[in-house]
Amino acid sequence: MSAEVIQVVGSGVPLLLDDIDTDRIIPARFLRCVTFDGIGQYAFEDDRQQDPSHPFNQPEYKNGKVLIAGRNFGCGSSREHAPQSLMRWGIAAIVAESFAEIFFGNCTSLGVPAVAAKRADLEKLNAAVKADPTAEVVVDLKAMTASIGDVKATIEMPASARESLTTGQWDFLAQLLSNVPAIEATADRLPYVKSFAG
Amino acid sequence: MNKNLFNKVWDNHTVGQLSSGQTQLFIGLHLIHEVTSPQAFAMLRERNLKVLHPERTFATVDHIVPTLSQARPFKDLLAEEMMSAIEKNCKDFGITLMDLNDKRQGVVHIVGPEQGLTQPGMTIACGDSHTSTHGAFGTISFGIGTSQVAYVLATQTLAMSRPKVRKVEVNGALGRGVFAKDVTLHIIRKLGVQGGVGYAYEYAGDTFARMTMEERMTVCNMSIEGGARCGYINPDQTTVQYLEGRPFVPRGRDFATAAEWWLSQASDQNAHYDDVVKFDATTIAPTVTWGITPGQAIGIDEVIPTLDSYPSDERTVVAEALAYMDLKEQQPLEGLKIDVAFIGSCTNGRISDLREAASIVNGHRVAPGVKALVVPGSQLVRQQAEQEGLDEIFKAAGFEWREAGCSMCLAMNPDKLQGREICASSSNRNFKGRQGSPTGRTLLMSPAMVAAAAIKGHATDVRNMLT
Numbered sequence: 001m002s003a004e005v006i007q008v009v010g011s012g013v014p015l016l017l018d019d020i021d022t023d024r025i026i027p028a029r030f031l032r033c034v035t036f037d038g039i040g041q042y043a044f045e046d047d048r049q050q051d052p053s054h055p056f057n058q059p060e061y062k063n064g065k066v067l068i069a070g071r072n073f074g075c076g077s078s079r080e081h082a083p084q085s086l087m088r089w090g091i092a093a094i095v096a097e098s099f100a101e102i103f104f105g106n107c108t109s110l111g112v113p114a115v116a117a118k119r120a121d122l123e124k125l126n127a128a129v130k131a132d133p134t135a136e137v138v139v140d141l142k143a144m145t146a147s148i149g150d151v152k153a154t155i156e157m158p159a160s161a162r163e164s165l166t167t168g169q170w171d172f173l174a175q176l177l178s179n180v181p182a183i184e185a186t187a188d189r190l191p192y193v194k195s196f197a198g
Numbered sequence: 199m200n201k202n203l204f205n206k207v208w209d210n211h212t213v214g215q216l217s218s219g220q221t222q223l224f225i226g227l228h229l230i231h232e233v234t235s236p237q238a239f240a241m242l243r244e245r246n247l248k249v250l251h252p253e254r255t256f257a258t259v260d261h262i263v264p265t266l267s268q269a270r271p272f273k274d275l276l277a278e279e280m281m282s283a284i285e286k287n288c289k290d291f292g293i294t295l296m297d298l299n300d301k302r303q304g305v306v307h308i309v310g311p312e313q314g315l316t317q318p319g320m321t322i323a324c325g326d327s328h329t330s331t332h333g334a335f336g337t338i339s340f341g342i343g344t345s346q347v348a349y350v351l352a353t354q355t356l357a358m359s360r361p362k363v364r365k366v367e368v369n370g371a372l373g374r375g376v377f378a379k380d381v382t383l384h385i386i387r388k389l390g391v392q393g394g395v396g397y398a399y400e401y402a403g404d405t406f407a408r409m410t411m412e413e414r415m416t417v418c419n420m421s422i423e424g425g426a427r428c429g430y431i432n433p434d435q436t437t438v439q440y441l442e443g444r445p446f447v448p449r450g451r452d453f454a455t456a457a458e459w460w461l462s463q464a465s466d467q468n469a470h471y472d473d474v475v476k477f478d479a480t481t482i483a484p485t486v487t488w489g490i491t492p493g494q495a496i497g498i499d500e501v502i503p504t505l506d507s508y509p510s511d512e513r514t515v516v517a518e519a520l521a522y523m524d525l526k527e528q529q530p531l532e533g534l535k536i537d538v539a540f541i542g543s544c545t546n547g548r549i550s551d552l553r554e555a556a557s558i559v560n561g562h563r564v565a566p567g568v569k570a571l572v573v574p575g576s577q578l579v580r581q582q583a584e585q586e587g588l589d590e591i592f593k594a595a596g597f598e599w600r601e602a603g604c605s606m607c608l609a610m611n612p613d614k615l616q617g618r619e620i621c622a623s624s625s626n627r628n629f630k631g632r633q634g635s636p637t638g639r640t641l642l643m644s645p646a647m648v649a650a651a652a653i654k655g656h657a658t659d660v661r662n663m664l665t
Contacts, residue, residue, distance in 0.1 A: 018515045019391060019491050023629040027636065028608045032262060032276035034236035034283045046636035071511075072392040075425070075491075076629060077608075078327040079234065080343035101395055101427045102327055106343035119511070160218040160359055169217065171345075173245070176222060176353040179213055180250070183355055186213045186224045187251075191459050192317060193226070196452040 004168035005111050005141065008093035010065025012129035012137040012148065013055050016122055020069060021076035022103060026085040039081055040088025056089070060133035066146070068126045069096035073114075074103025083107045093139040095146045095155060097122055108161045111170045113141060121146075121153030141166050202469040203432055204363045204398050207338045211321045213355055220357045226320035227332075228255040228350045230293070231306050232262055232284040233610065234325030238347035239287040247352045252292040254354060256315055257284060259297055260305045261610045265573050265600035268298050277611065291351070304576020304602045307331040307544040311415065312578055314444025318433035318460035323350055328544045328626065330421040333430035334414035335437055336463055338398070340428040361396055361427070362472035367403040370479035375661035377554065378413035379546060379624070379644035381405065382420040383485040383495045385477065391493040394426025397473070400465065401431045405479040411440040412550040419545045420626055423492040432464035484660055486531050487628045487642040489519030494628075495642070498659045501528045522630055523639050524618075531641065531657045537619040539570040539652035540633075541645050542600075543607040546624035547575025549582050551645040555624075556588040558649035558663055564596035565655025571598040571613070573605040597652070609634025622651035 030042040044056045055061045067086065073096040074082060083106045086094070094107065094114045107114040117125070128135060128148040139146045139155070141162055146153045164170040187193045213222040230238075235257070242249070249255065262277040272278040281297075288295035296302040302313060307328050310316040318336035322329060327341035342356065349356055366385060386393075399421050406414060414431045421429030438457045441447045448456045483497030494516070496502060504527040508516050520526065525534075541547075541555050552574065564570045572592050574580035580602055583589055589599045606613040607625035614634025615621055621633055621640050628640035641657055650660040 017518075018512075021491075021627075021629045023608075023627070023632050027631055028610045029634070031233050031610060032274070032280060034279055035240065036237055046631045049636060072395070072425070075391060076327065076422075076627060078325055078329075078341035078343055080237075080325075080345060083343075098392060098395065100392070100425065102341050102343065102422075105346070109343060109345035158359060160216075160220045160357075163218045164357075167217070172216070172357045173241075173247075173349055173352060175216060176349055176355050176357065177247075179222060179355075180353070182213045182222075183224060183250070183353060186211065187354070190210060190224070190226065192320060192456070196448040196456040196459070 002111055002168050002171035005113055005165040005170065007141065008066060008113060008139040009136055010092060011063060011134055012066045012068055013061045013064035014126040014129040015055050015067060015069050016126040018070040019072045019075060022074055022079050022082040023076055025074065025082040026079065031079060031081050036081065036084040036088065039085045043085040043089040063090060065090060065092045066137040066139055067091045067094045068122060068129060069094060071097040073099050075100040078102045080106045083110055083112055087112055095122065095125065095139060108164060108170055111165065113139060113157065113165055115139060115146065115155040115157045117146060117153045117155050124151045125153060199466040200468045200470050202363050202400060202465040202471060203336055203430060203463055204338060204400065206463055207319055207321060208360055216357050218357065220359050222355050223321060223358045224355050225323045225350050226254065227315055227322045229306050229310055229322065229324035230255060230257045230347065231326065232259045232280045234344050235287065235347055236280065236283040237344045238351060239291065241348040242351055249291045249293065249351045251354045255293045255351065257288050257293050257295040258303050258306050258309050259284060261604045261608065263298065263603040264611050265603050265605050265613060268601055274612070301577050304579065305544045305547060305604055307419065308547060308575035308579065311335065311411070312576060314441055314447035317441065317447065318437060319463040323356060327422045328419050330427065330429050331415050331419040331544055333418040333421065333428055334411060336430055336433035336460065338428055338430065341422065361398045363400055364397040364473040364475065365400045365402050365471040366475055368405040368477045368479050369403040370405060372405065372479050372482065375484055375646065375664055376482055377644040377646060378409060378416040380482050380485040381479065382417045383487065383492065383642065384482045386420060386424040386493050387485065387495040388477065389424055389475065391423065391491045392425040394421065394424040397426050399426040399429035400471070401429060406431050407434065410550060411436060412548045416545055420492070423626060433460045484644060484647050486647065486657060488523060488525055488531055490522055490628060490630050492626065492628060492642060494519055496531065498532055498657065501530045502526065504528060532659060534657045535620065536568060536622045536651050536656060538615060538621040539568055539648050540606045540621055540623040540625065541648050542573030542575065542605050543625040544575065545626040546645045547573060547579065549579050551624065552579065552583045552588050555645040555649040556591045558646050558660060559595045559597070559653065560591050562595055562653040564652045568652055568655055570596060570652040571600055573600045574602050576602045606633050608632060622648045622657060624648045
């Protein structure tokens with residue numbers, strides 16, 4: 001059983017941009033590793049090098065826990081290194097307009113809620129974070145809201161991911177393993193496993 | 199009967215429902231490579247778990263392998279460490295590894311079909327987003343993260359939510375010089391890079407029915423670039439014929455049994471779809487990306503759209519792309535100077551891709567100042583090309599003829615762009631920095647278009663070079 005993830009509370013990081021791909025989150029050269037340890041420092045490495053004003057370069061967002069992002073966040077590669085690097089940087093929740101599917105699944109596997117909000121609300125959250133980088137953002141998976149002070153937005157997330165996170169079952173390994181007899185029965189029904197295996 | 203292939207395969211592989219409401223899905227074939235697997239094996243060791251079905255996982259090495267000298271230890275010590283890790287992991291856990299000393303080695307999505315491991319009606323997972331390639335055979339195939347690689351190793355299953363299914367129907371004959379790559383770039387351009395999120399794509403219509411398996415693989419490969427984690431084509435006689443005689447395909451009477459079952463997995467005639475979109479193949483031109491997402495593409499005979507022609511909520515990304523690429527609205531790509539030409543990758547590194555490219559290159563020279571390389575998708579593709587003399591055509595023209603691997607598609611090995619170089623590339627992603635230089639630029643196109651660009655020294659319409 002993994003820890004229940006019901007609320008994430010911490011300061012924000014305003015990155016309201018669209019189509020941020022996983023190569024930008026963690027460039028491929030940093031995938032040359034056999035553990036995820038130490039990968040956090042390379043989050044957005046190339047974007048940060050090219051843009052001094054990138055929020056990941058700003059000391060006021062250094063301790064941010066809630067990332068505010070745009071549409072199709074995490075598109076591209078399946079590399080779990082992307083959410084791993086964000087998580088190890090300190091990001092514990094992502095509020096965006098939408099997510100690429102594999103990235104979303106990877107976040108859930110790590111216990112990092114990736115929740116969707118409307119663009120207009122994201123604009124408000126983003127502005128509130130910029131106005132006061134120390135302000136606490138509260139992402140609440142029970143109430144399904146993300147709020148900063150008076151700014152409150154409704155958030156959405158597929159029921160299955162929400163259930164896994166809030167009940168502490170986002171690490172699926174134990175649950176999947178508990179069904180080995182049913183797994184074997186399924187395999188036995190598949191003709192390519194049993195009757196004409198090459 | 200009104201079931202589509204996706205739902206047939208999904209139901210066949212359903213182990214049960216999980217408390218989250220997701221399906222526990224049996225994975226028929228698991229492919230692994232050196233980049234996304236070491237941490238998964240570490241998870242297994244940490245929890246003292248074994249691999250439940252080591253005979254259903256196959257490993258190869260592709261992302262980090264050098265394509266010049268492959269002598270061990272690699273010069274890149276990090277790459278060497280990853281190589282040693284997969285060797286040890288496969289040995290310790292009893293998994294077949296097709297390493298550099300094995301003639302079957304190559305890009306994982308080229309090796310699976312080539313060996314006949316990929317078969318219709320299967321579920322296939324791999325820690326790589328281009329796993330959608332295997333959908334060409336009528337499979338449910340999708341990319342997964344490293345935690346999920348550990349789940350498959352330990353349980354041969356995944357926790358998955360059933361997506362919706364969209365039928366992407368394309369009819370009509372492709373013009374000369376127009377290829378599967380152009381079809382897929384066209385679809386992504388029209389449906390958008392996140393148009394497929396939440397969907398599996400069924401590619402249907404006579405255009406795909408006429409395609410070879412290799413062309414179908416190119417189309418399915420790029421599904422993920424349109425946001426669809428999985429894309430497939432119904433199995434037919436083309437599929438059956440491609441598979442017959444391949445090493446992992448059943449033989450004799452078993453083959454007939456297998457073929458009959460494979461074909462039975464195809465979507466029923468009146469199958470239900472959550473959405474249907476249609477395209478006319480006769481209108482598709484050789485297509486090239488100009489921006490930093492695979493959807494930012496135009497026909498080579500068009501000009502880059504104006505900012506105003508995009509919906510207001512897309513203009514920021516379009517402006518960012520124009521600035522990064524140093525291109526202007528209404529600028530044509532025809533004539534845009536290139537520095538590098540790359541032919542290879544899981545999208546377009548198969549023998550038919552090399553044949554198409556070689557037919558354009560034959561008798562010409564690579565333009566001065568252009569670095570051009572051909573990286574076959576597997577050792578067997580390389581061998582076949584050499585038997586056909588394609589390597590001689592490429593080398594005579596001034597192309598470098600490399601060993602098999604992912605190479606400059608994602609530049610995890612020494613093959614990288616330098617500085618602001620522009621690369622005409624047969625690969626799948628034109629993201630910022632994708633090809634190894636943080637400021638490098640990529641123009642995605644078909645292998646024939648890359649060959650044409652290499653010879654002219656600039657992006658150009660391959661149709662003008664056909665004899």
